Amino acid sequence: MTRKHDRQWYIPQGARRVSHNHSSAVAYVYETAGKLYAVAFSGKAQKPAWHYRFKTNEDRAGRVTSFFESVARHEAAKIEQRQKVKQAGRGLVVGDILRASWGYEQTNVDFYQVTALIGSSMVEIRRIAGESEETGYMSGQCVPVPDRFIGEAARHKASEGTVKLASYCWARRMKPAAIIGTKPVFSASYWSSYA
Numbered sequence: 613m614t615r616k617h618d619r620q621w622y623i624p625q626g627a628r629r630v631s632h633n634h635s636s637a638v639a640y641v642y643e644t645a646g647k648l649y650a651v652a653f654s655g656k657a658q659k660p661a662w663h664y665r666f667k668t669n670e671d672r673a674g675r676v677t678s679f680f681e682s683v684a685r686h687e688a689a690k691i692e693q694r695q696k697v698k699q700a701g702r703g704l705v706v707g708d709i710l711r712a713s714w715g716y717e718q719t720n721v722d723f724y725q726v727t728a729l730i731g732s733s734m735v736e737i738r739r740i741a742g743e744s745e746e747t748g749y750m751s752g753q754c755v756p757v758p759d760r761f762i763g764e765a766a767r768h769k770a771s772e773g774t775v776k777l778a779s780y781c782w783a784r785r786m787k788p789a790a791i792i793g794t795k796p797v798f799s800a801s802y803w804s805s806y807a
Contacts, residue, residue, distance in 0.1 A: 624651075627651070632684065637680045638653050638654075640652075648671075651663040655683075701771075702734075702735060702771065705726065707725065708725070708786075709724070710725070710784060711783060718804050724738065725758055727765060736766070737766060737783070738761045740757060740760055742755060743755050751802070754801050
């Protein structure tokens, strides 16, 4: 059985803690037998990001400062990305058609329709039929048929027009290729079957 070490295990006794005001980064600087060392962590990580020996105090200070700035940039980018996703929201409205393409040795295509918006990030979707035409050997093209439901309603979290159906399958909003009258017309999707 392997033993997991917490952060304290990596910090030598007597090391001086150096923290950063604009990130979660922290470093511990120390000397052993006249040699200069530093060990650095970011976030809630229990293992160090690095643990080095340095020739001079300037080298060590430069490496610690560079690490702090790198962590601050990374954390600021993560916050910005989260805000963008929150602002973009679900990216779906009732009636939108989603396409999911999945498979290993064949390409399966399923279509879904958004039937309700729930809260600030959830949607209710139902699987809909597709019209298919074989255009090659065990392969072809298919298009969704809106409002022809073939599955039960299911709730999923949506973000930027995308819904995760399973670990291997995402459904993405389809943009209509054209609108004829009031009905959207969608581009065909390729499918294949080798079973």
